[in-house]
Amino acid sequence: MEPDTAPTPATPPRALRVALAVVAWFNLVSALIGMIGLTAFGGMGIPLEWIEGTVFDSYFWPGIILGVVVGGSQALALVATHLRYRLAWGLHAAAGLVMLSWIFIEIALMLVWSPLHGVYFATGLVQTVLAVLALGAWPRPFLGRAGV
Numbered sequence: 001m002e003p004d005t006a007p008t009p010a011t012p013p014r015a016l017r018v019a020l021a022v023v024a025w026f027n028l029v030s031a032l033i034g035m036i037g038l039t040a041f042g043g044m045g046i047p048l049e050w051i052e053g054t055v056f057d058s059y060f061w062p063g064i065i066l067g068v069v070v071g072g073s074q075a076l077a078l079v080a081t082h083l084r085y086r087l088a089w090g091l092h093a094a095a096g097l098v099m100l101s102w103i104f105i106e107i108a109l110m111l112v113w114s115p116l117h118g119v120y121f122a123t124g125l126v127q128t129v130l131a132v133l134a135l136g137a138w139p140r141p142f143l144g145r146a147g148v
Helices: 014-040 060-082 088-110 115-134
Strands: none
Touching (some): 014 060, 014 088, 088 115
């Protein structure tokens, strides 16, 4: 059997790895707090009118989805990073996209915007961009030309 000779991606710089971990932990903790608030505390004072016209009659299931999908994607990315799996950076990109999607869907369904939507949109965007950079998408040199 021939050894695996496929090139391995370079490990991203430490600052990039730390930044991704910080954003992912922030998003994970926020999703879990949101899940607890929505499920155990009846929506944390958010008016039920905000989900009128949706399939939900309470904030219980949105809270479960927030914790499992948004929080779960963040946890998966963090575990993969900790275990040094090659797919960790792709999982961070996916987790950032899940956060962005959650915010888009939440605003579209509730037709309400709050400053927290802006915060979590920003964290999802930052996580996605950092993950793409960790995947090696940053050209070196940045303004270099291909084939010259």
